[in-house]
Amino acid sequence: MTTSALPQKSEPELRVEHVCQRFGDVLALDDVSFSLDTGKIGVIIGGSGAGKTTLLRILIGLDRPTSGSVFIDGQDITQLHERQLQVVRRKFGMVFQHAALLDSMTVFENVSLPLVEHTHLTKQQRRERVREKLDALELGPIEERLPSQLSGGMRKRVGIARALILEPKILLYDEPTSGLDPITARLVDQLIVKTRDRFGVTSLIISHDMAEAHSIADELFVLNKGKLDSRGTVAELRRQTGGLASRFFESSLIQQ
Numbered sequence: 001m002t003t004s005a006l007p008q009k010s011e012p013e014l015r016v017e018h019v020c021q022r023f024g025d026v027l028a029l030d031d032v033s034f035s036l037d038t039g040k041i042g043v044i045i046g047g048s049g050a051g052k053t054t055l056l057r058i059l060i061g062l063d064r065p066t067s068g069s070v071f072i073d074g075q076d077i078t079q080l081h082e083r084q085l086q087v088v089r090r091k092f093g094m095v096f097q098h099a100a101l102l103d104s105m106t107v108f109e110n111v112s113l114p115l116v117e118h119t120h121l122t123k124q125q126r127r128e129r130v131r132e133k134l135d136a137l138e139l140g141p142i143e144e145r146l147p148s149q150l151s152g153g154m155r156k157r158v159g160i161a162r163a164l165i166l167e168p169k170i171l172l173y174d175e176p177t178s179g180l181d182p183i184t185a186r187l188v189d190q191l192i193v194k195t196r197d198r199f200g201v202t203s204l205i206i207s208h209d210m211a212e213a214h215s216i217a218d219e220l221f222v223l224n225k226g227k228l229d230s231r232g233t234v235a236e237l238r239r240q241t242g243g244l245a246s247r248f249f250e251s252s253l254i255q256q
């Protein structure tokens with residue numbers, strides 16, 4: 001390995017460079033570049049068909065872009081083989097939309113599943129690790145409950161506990177507040193910030209929810225028809241006039 005392939009001290013956790021993704025005639029991502037530093041919360045906002053899911057799949061190495069590079073900890077993952085990608089994917093935890101818990105399994109079984117698949121921990125060790133994560137997320141003794149016995153907000157927390165169980169460096173959240181009432185949605189936002197503070201994870205959130213972006217984003221990325229329309233802190237984007245970001249702000253009911 002050459003030294004240039006090693007992560008530099010100032011290297012962002014995640015860096016996307018000139019990524020294009022073409023599906024036939026559709027250019028789903030058109031020369032997208034951005035980076036996110038370790039421990040920061042980035043929010044990608046964009047309308048339906050903007051390319052959000054396409055970008056997410058490329059970031060975790062599920063799809064290879066048509067062109068461009070994706071650096072995770074300084075390593076270009078677009079050049080890796082499937083076996084190497086499996087190692088990279090361990091750096092990510094994914095919080096799925098609607099939590100995506102398995103209904104027939106208890107909370108303990110759901111959260112410990114990645115440990116069963118990827119580690120040699122004993123059941124007792126798995127139980128301790130699950131307990132630690134549930135405690136950190138302020139969930140009570142609910143290991144033996146089924147997902148159907150939990151509230152929407154609790155299910156979301158269990159989904160985050162499962163995403164955290166392998167102690168990833170980067171957490172990706174797909175529409176974390178969709179389908180939740182506004183009060184629960186704001187609690188989930190607080191949880192995302194607390195999770196970052198408690199575990200030091202870098203967090204990237206896909207969202208339609210401008211109130212969410214406004215309250216938690218260190219950095220906001222606005223995708224429009226495959227292009228990165230604008231990026232910056234909320235304060236920076238609020239100062240822009242006429243762009244898509246300002247239209248997003250106007251369309252949301254955010255009072256400053």
Ligand SMILES: Nc1ncnc2c1ncn2[C@@H]1O[C@H](COP(=O)(O)OP(=O)(O)OP(=O)(O)O)[C@@H](O)[C@H]1O
Binds near residue numbers: 049051054
């Ligand atoms: N596998 C695919 N084959 C062909 N076209 C695709 C494929 N995946 C995505 N696209 C197209 O790429 C564009 C971006 O899709 P993508 O799913 O990334 O949007 P999105 O921002 O996630 O939208 P939504 O908010 O509705 O989930 C769309 O025009 C979509 O039709």
Ligand SMILES: [Mg+2]
Binds near residue numbers: 052053
């Ligand atoms: Mg999508």
